Amino acid sequence: MTTGSRLLGELIDALRCLPGVGAKSAQRMAFHLLEREREGGLRLASALESAMRDVGNCTRCRNFSETPVCSLCASPSRDKQVLCVVESASDLAAIEQATGFRGHYFVLLGRLSPLDGLGPDELGLPLLAERLGEGEIEEMIIATNPTVEGEATAHYVGQLARAAGIRATRLAHGVPLGGELEFVDRGTLAHAFGSRQSLS
Amino acid sequence: MTTGSRLLGELIDALRCLPGVGAKSAQRMAFHLLEREREGGLRLASALESAMRDVGNCTRCRNFSETPVCSLCASPSRDKQVLCVVESASDLAAIEQATGFRGHYFVLLGRLSPLDGLGPDELGLPLLAERLGEGEIEEMIIATNPTVEGEATAHYVGQLARAAGIRATRLAHGVPLGGELEFVDRGTLAHAFGSRQSLS
Ligand SMILES: [Zn+2]
Ligand SMILES: [Zn+2]
Numbered sequence: 001m002t003t004g005s006r007l008l009g010e011l012i013d014a015l016r017c018l019p020g021v022g023a024k025s026a027q028r029m030a031f032h033l034l035e036r037e038r039e040g041g042l043r044l045a046s047a048l049e050s051a052m053r054d055v056g057n058c059t060r061c062r063n064f065s066e067t068p069v070c071s072l073c074a075s076p077s078r079d080k081q082v083l084c085v086v087e088s089a090s091d092l093a094a095i096e097q098a099t100g101f102r103g104h105y106f107v108l109l110g111r112l113s114p115l116d117g118l119g120p121d122e123l124g125l126p127l128l129a130e131r132l133g134e135g136e137i138e139e140m141i142i143a144t145n146p147t148v149e150g151e152a153t154a155h156y157v158g159q160l161a162r163a164a165g166i167r168a169t170r171l172a173h174g175v176p177l178g179g180e181l182e183f184v185d186r187g188t189l190a191h192a193f194g195s196r197q198s199l200s
Numbered sequence: 201m202t203t204g205s206r207l208l209g210e211l212i213d214a215l216r217c218l219p220g221v222g223a224k225s226a227q228r229m230a231f232h233l234l235e236r237e238r239e240g241g242l243r244l245a246s247a248l249e250s251a252m253r254d255v256g257n258c259t260r261c262r263n264f265s266e267t268p269v270c271s272l273c274a275s276p277s278r279d280k281q282v283l284c285v286v287e288s289a290s291d292l293a294a295i296e297q298a299t300g301f302r303g304h305y306f307v308l309l310g311r312l313s314p315l316d317g318l319g320p321d322e323l324g325l326p327l328l329a330e331r332l333g334e335g336e337i338e339e340m341i342i343a344t345n346p347t348v349e350g351e352a353t354a355h356y357v358g359q360l361a362r363a364a365g366i367r368a369t370r371l372a373h374g375v376p377l378g379g380e381l382e383f384v385d386r387g388t389l390a391h392a393f394g395s396r397q398s399l400s
């Protein structure tokens with residue numbers, strides 16, 4: 001589009017990498033920032049650069065972290081006896097926001113999907129098995145998504161728990177089948193979390 | 201919110217400076233960028249920084265520009281005899297996208313609003329008067345918004361044109377194309393009725 005400014009055009013293009021942002025809203029955002037919010041735009045630039053460059057994964061739970069061990073793993077006030085296994089860091093954030101869970105997490109960064117080359121190693125399952133072998137964990141809550149691949153992953157992860165003699169539980173039904181955890185409303189997610197059931 | 205990463209939390213906060221982006225979508229955007237779009241995120245960081253720092257205003261038309269004269273003013277292929285006066289650079293972009301206009305622009309960067317300290321000087325009207333005095337312009341299209349302040353601004357700007365002996369025109373008001381009469385506001389309908397035109 002013609003705006004008279006190359007940098008403005010480039011900003012409008014670049015904003016389209018944000019999910020849900022089309023041509024029209026990218027344009028609205030760029031003008032808003034230039035006209036009324038340059039400070040905020042600069043703060044966003046610097047937050048983006050730091051996060052894109054420096055956020056890696058926690059060596060203990062694979063959650064997003066800019067330090068070797070994330071602040072959830074490092075917290076002395078969380079319950080070391082319960083480990084919640086999730087597919088993604090956004091699922092972790094959704095559980096933190098919706099429930100009163102105060103235990104630890106393990107983030108798979110995906111779900112078993114042989115066709116996409118995602119097997120046990122890619123999901124960090126050797127690291128998870130090692131963790132289960134440390135002897136502190138008494139319950140593993142499996143909070144993978146209720147999709148076919150999520151269920152297969154839950155089954156596989158449940159076997160690791162059984163091998164380690166650890167009770168495995170699964171989120172209760174109530175999470176809509178075929179849905180993604182991060183888009184489930186808080187009430188439903190909190191209920192499902194509270195009614196988790198033993199894997200038989 | 202708890203994510204385990206300070207930088208991720210700061211990114212989520214910073215994204216909220218974008219118009220129409222609340223807590224939930226900021227979170228979704230941040231996770232999307234970290235999980236799937238780090239390249240795009242870095243490109244956005246750099247586009248934002250360049251635009252926020254380097255985009256100023258064209259010395260000739262006050263449109264956004266990182267060069268002293270914007271590319272629209274510098275273009276040799278645009279018609280120097282028609283000047284379209286708009287309130288903002290986003291109005292300029294809307295006209296560029298919607299119409300086949302190939303003349304020049306002048307951007308007021310606001311509208312007359314004495315209570316907000318916006319008078320003729322703040323709107324660059326001395327610069328506009330100087331421009332009108334150059335003798336190249338034959339028609340000035342006044343495309344301020346149809347609000348009370350926009351109309352007052354149009355009236356004032358029209359007087360500058362008259363003083364310079366230049367024909368001034370105003371965007372037509374009326375029923376929007378594709379609109380239903382029963383849903384058009386009374387003021388617009390009354391105006392459209394009063395300004396009815398002969399069928400040719
Ligand atoms: Zn961690
Ligand atoms: Zn210009």
